[in-house]
Each structure stands twice: as structure tokens, then as C-alpha cells.
Amino acid sequence: MKGTVCTVPKSCILSHQTASFSTIHPLPLNADEEFQSSDYILHLAACLLHELRLGEASRWYGYLQILPRSIVMIPTFWEVEELAGLDGAKALEWLRGTEGDKELRRKVGDGLGMAAIQEYYSAIQSFFPSTPSHPCPSPFSAYVYALSMVSTRAFVLDAYHTIGIIPFVDLFNHSSTSHTSLLCDQNVCPTCGSILACEHDLDLDAKLGSSDEPETPQRLAHLSVNYIQRPEAEGNNVDMCAERPIRAGEEIFSCYEEDVGDGKLLVEWGYVSGEQAGEGLTWSPRDVIRPNQVGLFMALLQSEKMAAAVEADRREEDLLPPIPTDPTRSVGKGVKPATSGTSPNSVTAPKLIAPASTKQFGLLNVTHNGLVSINLLIAMYLRTLPDSIDGDLDRIESDLVIVFNELEAAARHREMTLTSRNDNGLTKYKDDRQYTMKSGTSRLGHAVVRLVEERLEATFKPELSAEDLRMIHYALPTDAILQRTALVLAEDERRLLEVVKARWIPLLGGSV
Numbered sequence: 001m002k003g004t005v006c007t008v009p010k011s012c013i014l015s016h017q018t019a020s021f022s023t024i025h026p027l028p029l030n031a032d033e034e035f036q037s038s039d040y041i042l043h044l045a046a047c048l049l050h051e052l053r054l055g056e057a058s059r060w061y062g063y064l065q066i067l068p069r070s071i072v073m074i075p076t077f078w079e080v081e082e083l084a085g086l087d088g089a090k091a092l093e094w095l096r097g098t099e100g101d102k103e104l105r106r107k108v109g110d111g112l113g114m115a116a117i118q119e120y121y122s123a124i125q126s127f128f129p130s131t132p133s134h135p136c137p138s139p140f141s142a143y144v145y146a147l148s149m150v151s152t153r154a155f156v157l158d159a160y161h162t163i164g165i166i167p168f169v170d171l172f173n174h175s176s177t178s179h180t181s182l183l184c185d186q187n188v189c190p191t192c193g194s195i196l197a198c199e200h201d202l203d204l205d206a207k208l209g210s211s212d213e214p215e216t217p218q219r220l221a222h223l224s225v226n227y228i229q230r231p232e233a234e235g236n237n238v239d240m241c242a243e244r245p246i247r248a249g250e251e252i253f254s255c256y257e258e259d260v261g262d263g264k265l266l267v268e269w270g271y272v273s274g275e276q277a278g279e280g281l282t283w284s285p286r287d288v289i290r291p292n293q294v295g296l297f298m299a300l301l302q303s304e305k306m307a308a309a310v311e312a313d314r315r316e317e318d319l320l321p322p323i324p325t326d327p328t329r330s331v332g333k334g335v336k337p338a339t340s341g342t343s344p345n346s347v348t349a350p351k352l353i354a355p356a357s358t359k360q361f362g363l364l365n366v367t368h369n370g371l372v373s374i375n376l377l378i379a380m381y382l383r384t385l386p387d388s389i390d391g392d393l394d395r396i397e398s399d400l401v402i403v404f405n406e407l408e409a410a411a412r413h414r415e416m417t418l419t420s421r422n423d424n425g426l427t428k429y430k431d432d433r434q435y436t437m438k439s440g441t442s443r444l445g446h447a448v449v450r451l452v453e454e455r456l457e458a459t460f461k462p463e464l465s466a467e468d469l470r471m472i473h474y475a476l477p478t479d480a481i482l483q484r485t486a487l488v489l490a491e492d493e494r495r496l497l498e499v500v501k502a503r504w505i506p507l508l509g510g511s512v
């Protein structure tokens with residue numbers, strides 16, 4: 001089947017525009033004022049709580065009956081003992097130093113940390129009117145419940161609703177290889193939600209300056225005439241559309257966010273997929289790039305020579321052997337093999353370098369295949385240069401091309417010695433000499449290993465291996481749900497760090 005999976009009229013959306021709480025305590029709408037997304041999220045949770053308190057008198061009573069009964073324990077709530085108990089506290093420890101930890105800190109920065117949530121609820125608690133089913137104020141945990149529903153089920157919609165919960169559409173589970181996409185016309189009037197030209201457009205256009213087509217408001221100017229003039233009923237919907245065929249009986253997945261990794265999935269939606277989607281391990285430019293080298297780094301990011309050096313290398317990708325990962329680990333949870341094709345006599349080394357992320361410019365990362373991105377290598381290389389370097393772009397570019405070539409040559413050399421050892425038996429090397437690198441290459445190699453070691457040291461119990469973490473995970477009681485979830489993420493990331501170390505340390509003459 002292909003086509004529209006479901007269509008929901010926008011009038012069914014639960015948002016700050018439609019919820020009855022907004023008439024009691026509105027989110028002040030001022031076009032000149034910039035709202036943080038946290039304002040909308042915290043307010044929508046209050047709207048939902050009010051609808052829950054209204055019981056059968058709520059417009060959404062029927063829909064609200066299908067919501068989960070308990071709080072979805074996203075990591076933001078793990079620190080609250082009354083909500084998450086000891087399991088939450090211990091799970092937070094396992095999260096330390098992971099991508100999940102980074103996402104959690106981002107949420108605090110975005111105004112959605114526990115302290116901000118508590119402060120918000122104390123400020124608005126008195127606005128909730130008594131209802132027949134809820135004559136008393138709701139406890140904080142009731143607001144946390146509503147917030148967990150909003151966090152895990154609301155979508156970013158249009159200029160009018162901003163964010164909202166769409167009945168039915170919120171039922172789909174996420175997959176990085178989803179079947180569907182959500183279509184929602186965003187070019188609506190921010191004041192009344194109309195998809196057609198409306199009375200508010202005159203004011204809006206007066207503010208923005210005159211339009212080339214005076215009869216068409218600016219917000220619709222880039223759209224075709226047919227699109228603008230379609231009947232209101234045809235456009236004022238949210239559509240869930242199939243993007244690929246769906247077999248009978250198959251679960252239909254939606255995509256909460258394109259290529260989202262487990263760290264963000266956990267923090268935003270409260271679970272990990274083990275799908276190895278997303279950008280792998282990431283580093284903040286602040287932590288890696290020296291302030292006086294930012295300009296040089298930016299210039300190198302845009303250098304065609306850099307991109308070409310990695311591209312040439314990628315042509316051999318089909319010959320990649322899989323990375324050395326734990327063979328006993330179950331499918332779907334391990335680090336993805338770089339490719340499926342491998343030949344035992346292949347002398348093509350495991351690659352070390354990944355091209356730059358196409359989704360995020362300048363991203364510093366190690367991919368799920370254990371490849372260090374060219375951006376991260378450039379940043380690390382700059383870090384190995386003396387502070388007094390004159391910043392000659394051409395020279396650094398040429399040096400980096402040599403460094404990249406040397407790294408690949410060293411990896412190939414090592415692969416050859418390993419291959420001949422396998423051919424000749426266990427003890428003899430055909431060539432056990434270390435590949436000799438120039439000092440710049442070797443310094444970069446050591447810097448990469450140090451970066452990975454620092455990342456490991458920032459985690460909880462860094463002395464343990466990924467395998468140890470797996471054993472701890474298996475030994476946990478089944479009700480230690482939060483710890484088990486955090487450990488999946490911690491184990492996956494640790495295994496990735498181990499893979500990088502296992503590839504780079506031998507190139508530098510060390511053993512893992």
C-alpha cells in the first residue's frame with residue numbers, strides 16, 4: 001500500500017491555540033517577542049494537564065483515554081528520587097560522558113531542566129480551576145506526567161499551533177527506516193491559522209514591506225496559484241503519508257526526527273533503538289578547537305583538497321573488511337560492520353577516515369563504523385601544531401594530504417602483516433616492521449588516541465570494557481529499566497571507543 005495512511009483535521013490538534021487552559025492562562029502571543037521553544041512545551045503540558053483534570057468535560061476526553069497511564073521516564077526526570085528511585089540515580093551514572101549526557105545538558109540549557117520545570121509548575125499551579133473530578137490542585141508528579149506526554153508525543157506544526165499533539169499520529173513508533181512522513185502546511189496565518197489569505201495578512205505585510213503581487217500575501221507568495229486557491233478543507237489537515245510500500249500486517253513506523261541517534265532518542269523520547277543511527281560520537285568544537293585556530297579550521301573545512309583526499313580513499317570502500325567487533329554480540333546491537341563484503345586475503349586495510357557529515361556542517365565525530373571524520377582529524381591536527389604556527393593555509397593543506405595518505409598507508413601495511421601471519425601460521429610475520437610515519441602523522445595519531453581515552457575517562461567506571469558493561473546489564477533485575485536503558489547506550493559508545501583505539505594504537509607501534 002502507498003498513499004495517505006491517515007489524515008487528521010487541524011481542528012483536532014491539542015495545542016495552546018485550541019486548549020481551554022489558554023483562555024485561563026494564555027501564552028501571550030506577541031509577534032515581536034521571541035519565545036523559547038521551552039515556553040511552548042511547558043505551556044502545552046499545562047494545557048494537557050488541564051484537559052486531564054476536566055475529565056469527561058474535555059474535548060479530547062476520548063483521545064486522552066488511550067494515553068499511557070504512567071510517566072514516560074525521560075532522563076530529565078531520573079534525578080528525582082520520588083519519580084525514578086534508586087534506578088534513576090544509578091542510570092544517570094551510566095549516562096555520564098555519553099551522547100545522552102550531552103543531550104541532557106542541552107535540554108537544561110534550553111530551559112527544560114528539572115529546576116526550570118519545578119519553577120514553572122509552582123508559578124502556574126494556582127491557575128488550574130477546580131473540576132468535579134479534581135477539586136484539589138494536582139501534585140507536581142501530575143504535571144511531570146503531562147510534560148512527559150508532550151515531550152514524547154508532540155510535533156512541531158505550523159506558525160499558528162507551533163507545537164501540538166495530533167491524535168492518531170502520535171501512535172506510531174519511530175524507526176530510522178520509517179515508512180511515513182508527516183505533511184503539514186506551515187504557511188498558515190499565525191493569528192487565525194488560515195491556510196488561505198486572511199484579514200491578518202494586511203497587517204503582516206505592512207510590517208514586512210510591500211509585496212510584488214499585492215493581491216497575494218507575502219506568506220503565500222512563493223506558492224503556486226492552484227495551491228493557494230485549493231479549498232480550505234483540503235489543506236487544513238495533517239497527513240501521514242507512506243513513502244514506501246507497506247505490506248499487510250506490517251507495523252507502520254514514522255520518523256520523529258531524521259537520522260536521530262540513541263543519545264537524543266533517549267533524552268527526547270525515553271528509549272534507545274540500538275539501530276546505530278545518527279552521527280556516532282560527537283565532540284563540541286569548544287572542547288577541541290583552540291580559539292585562535294577557528295578561522296583556519298573553517299577554511300580547511302571548505303577546502304576542496306581535503307574533501308578530495310578522503311573521496312579518493314572512499315572509492316575502495318567496497319573492499320572494506322568488517323571492523324573487529326565482539327562476534328558474540330547479538331545482531332542489531334553491535335557496531336555496524338563497515339560493509340558485508342570481505343575477503344580473507346584482502347590487503348585493503350580497514351579505513352580510518354570518514355568524509356564530513358553531509359547533515360551538519362563542521363560536525364566533529366566518530367561514525368558508527370569507527371571511522372574518525374575528516375573534520376575531527378583536521379581539528380586534532382591543528383591542535384598538534386605549535387601555538388606560534390603562522391596559519392599558512394596552503395602549507396597546512398598539503399601537510400594534511402600527506403598525513404591522510406600516510407595514515408591509510410600505515411593501516412594497509414598493518415593489514416598486510418596481519419594477513420601474512422594468518423597465511424603462515426600463528427607465529428611468523430612476513431614483515432613485522434612498523435610502518436614509519438612522519439612525525440606530524442604520528443603526533444596526530446597520538447592526539448586521536450588521547451582524545452578517545454579522555455572520552456572514556458569521562459564515563460562512569462572507565463576501567464570496565466564494553467563487554468563488562470554488557471555483563472552488568474544482563475545481571476540487572478528486570479525492573480531496573482532505566483539502568484538497563486542507559487547501559488545499552490553506554491555499552492555501544494564504549495565499544496565504539498574501543499574499536500577506534502584498537503585501530504589506531506597498533507599503527508603507532510603500541511598494543512591494545
Ligand SMILES: [Zn+2]
Nearest residue numbers: 189192198200
Ligand atoms: Zn488570519
